[in-house]
Amino acid sequence: MTESQKPIDPEKEKRKIKSDKRMKEIMTEYYVEAKTPREQRGKKIAWITSGGPVEPLICMDIIPVYPENYGAMIGASKMGVDLCEKSEEMGYSRDLCSYARADIASATVNGGPIGGLPEPDMLICCNNICGTVLKWYEVQARYFKVPLFILDTPICHTEFTKEMRQYVVKQIKEYIAFLEDVCGKPFDYDRMDEVGALSFRGQELWQAILDTTMHKPAPITCFDAFFHLAMIVTLRGTRTVVDYYEMLLAEMKERIAAGIGMIPDEKHRLLWDNLPIWYKMRWLSDKFASHNACLVADTYTSGWTSSMKYLDPDDFLGSLAEGYTRIFLNAGTDIMADNIMGMAEKYDAVGVVFHSNRSCKPYSLGQYDIQRIVQEKMGLPTLMIEADMVDERSFSESQIDTRIDAFIEML
Amino acid sequence: MITAGIDVGSISTKAAIVKDHVVLATKVIQTGYNAQNAGRKVFDEIQAETGISSSQIQAVVATGYGRKSVTFADKAVTEITCHAVGAHYLNPEIRSIIDIGGQDSKAIIIDEKGRVKDFAMNDKCAAGTGRFLEVMARALEVDLDAFGEMSLTADKTSAISSLCTVFAESEVISLISKGEKRENIIAGIHASIGARVMAMGNRIGLKAPVMMTGGVAMNIGVVKALEEKLNSSLVVSKSAQVTGAIGAALIAETVKGGNNE
Ligand code: SF4
Numbered sequence: 183m184t185e186s187q188k189p190i191d192p193e194k195e196k197r198k199i200k201s202d203k204r205m206k207e208i209m210t211e212y213y214v215e216a217k218t219p220r221e222q223r224g225k226k227i228a229w230i231t232s233g234g235p236v237e238p239l240i241c242m243d244i245i246p247v248y249p250e251n252y253g254a255m256i257g258a259s260k261m262g263v264d265l266c267e268k269s270e271e272m273g274y275s276r277d278l279c280s281y282a283r284a285d286i287a288s289a290t291v292n293g294g295p296i297g298g299l300p301e302p303d304m305l306i307c308c309n310n311i312c313g314t315v316l317k318w319y320e321v322q323a324r325y326f327k328v329p330l331f332i333l334d335t336p337i338c339h340t341e342f343t344k345e346m347r348q349y350v351v352k353q354i355k356e357y358i359a360f361l362e363d364v365c366g367k368p369f370d371y372d373r374m375d376e377v378g379a380l381s382f383r384g385q386e387l388w389q390a391i392l393d394t395t396m397h398k399p400a401p402i403t404c405f406d407a408f409f410h411l412a413m414i415v416t417l418r419g420t421r422t423v424v425d426y427y428e429m430l431l432a433e434m435k436e437r438i439a440a441g442i443g444m445i446p447d448e449k450h451r452l453l454w455d456n457l458p459i460w461y462k463m464r465w466l467s468d469k470f471a472s473h474n475a476c477l478v479a480d481t482y483t484s485g486w487t488s489s490m491k492y493l494d495p496d497d498f499l500g501s502l503a504e505g506y507t508r509i510f511l512n513a514g515t516d517i518m519a520d521n522i523m524g525m526a527e528k529y530d531a532v533g534v535v536f537h538s539n540r541s542c543k544p545y546s547l548g549q550y551d552i553q554r555i556v557q558e559k560m561g562l563p564t565l566m567i568e569a570d571m572v573d574e575r576s577f578s579e580s581q582i583d584t585r586i587d588a589f590i591e592m593l
Numbered sequence: 594m595i596t597a598g599i600d601v602g603s604i605s606t607k608a609a610i611v612k613d614h615v616v617l618a619t620k621v622i623q624t625g626y627n628a629q630n631a632g633r634k635v636f637d638e639i640q641a642e643t644g645i646s647s648s649q650i651q652a653v654v655a656t657g658y659g660r661k662s663v664t665f666a667d668k669a670v671t672e673i674t675c676h677a678v679g680a681h682y683l684n685p686e687i688r689s690i691i692d693i694g695g696q697d698s699k700a701i702i703i704d705e706k707g708r709v710k711d712f713a714m715n716d717k718c719a720a721g722t723g724r725f726l727e728v729m730a731r732a733l734e735v736d737l738d739a740f741g742e743m744s745l746t747a748d749k750t751s752a753i754s755s756l757c758t759v760f761a762e763s764e765v766i767s768l769i770s771k772g773e774k775r776e777n778i779i780a781g782i783h784a785s786i787g788a789r790v791m792a793m794g795n796r797i798g799l800k801a802p803v804m805m806t807g808g809v810a811m812n813i814g815v816v817k818a819l820e821e822k823l824n825s826s827l828v829v830s831k832s833a834q835v836t837g838a839i840g841a842a843l844i845a846e847t848v849k850g851g852n853n854e
Contacts, residue, residue: 550796557711563710563711564711566713580658581697581714584658584671584672584673584714585714587669587670587671588671588672588673588674588709588712591670591671591673591674591709592673592674592708592709592710592711592712
């Protein structure tokens, strides 16, 4: 039977997110532009870490490209094992983050999804997400022979001190000087105000979309959020994001008005912690759905709005240092635990599913403590799943199947 | 009401028949390579032995890693829940369970009604499981059934520090070549399982009294090693190996939909 002959299931059709189509178009346009040969494209390309301050790049007409977003694509298209093995042949340890392994390997082969990322003209690395990115970007800077800018953001275990502010603000100035130097043109501070305001608006809208799941039944699950997240990560600071998220938010509101939930018979509302398991998204989403369990929110997709309270939409550049230093991954375990407990209350969740991710050490290291804190303070049942976001060799389906079944039986 | 529980594990497959909350019979066979066949076979054999036919059995619950391959079952329930129900039935005082099976080990906390409050399982690794013991028995050329008694005669416990089965095996081999007594090595193997499993138990905070279930509970050496780490005694039922199957049969009493065939 071909695709067009398949009978349409009206129930499924009703639950489909209509905006998905537009999102795919936008992402395709974005990658098509980035992959256009340098001479025709005119614009420069910067590879940047997912938590890095992208707004100055947009302001300078530089196309930001995200190896981590690409890592997610590699994972989702199940190319992770091949590329990870390739990097291991090159001498990288299996303990290294699989985004780094997959990206380093894919740079050396003409392969991977969309035939590989466009070559960078510069690299921007901010260590507010982890320490891995430092060495990863140094490796790539040597490989592509391009300049690398490192923004060092000290960990805010509890607070953001005066000294931290001075230290990061000074680097933001150096960042701008670096961009002026590479592009050979002065930084446009007026445009920066516009880009900053758009970035802030994009974050507001994204949070509003995530918050629609406070409604019962939730119009989307975190598996949908994992998909729609690509926009706030890659195109933050552009009008495109704002327009798209306005459309998506309107659709969510319509769903709520029509009483459409993503899980037909929503029974258990749960939280997800850590990165998605990209190559098992469908399996996991079906698995939880089969138990009428809805993952209403997660710490990952909300990570891109986690420091909004420190950003000033009217003085974005001035607040950049604090906003980018105080993101959720750059904080102490207690802050992370508070974040999860706050979310459990906000979204009225009855349990937490932790993905203990072999790749992402800063995200996974404190999880057992966080699990204990959440259990002690809120009495919430929790589940720990050991896996990896890209490297499928670290996923044991039958074990995880049993754990999820047992967890649901326990609720 | 007569019900049955089938527990398809990676090494052995178990069956239990329960009538009005009383266990009538249990049966254990080797799983072999075909989990689906093993479920069917143990069910046929227990019927033949008891003279109870499948038409009299009103509901069947399957559990264990092969639970979804038991096509004649009315429902599949995880071994976590089944061990909890089974252990509670065998001894209502029990508040925690350590279950060491063929391919995984678990620690389970239950409440006064036998409901699961929390659980932890070993990660994707054979250390601390029945499979680990099998590998070691082969390396030592000792019958696995003799392991427990032999370790009681050890004059010291050899140190086995590797958590990985493969590395632990080479540690064992080097101990053999150094002329270490087998008994001592076996005691070391048991201590290493004890440490591994207790680390998991401590993570969720075991509460006394603790029952040990699963096939490995028949190994007195492992029981002793765990008791040492736990600093108190373990409750080991004669039905340790079939606790999951009993729990499954008891859960089947609550399954609607009746006849299994
Ligand atoms: S270690 Fe974690 S934060 Fe760092 S690149 Fe990998 S996934 Fe991202």
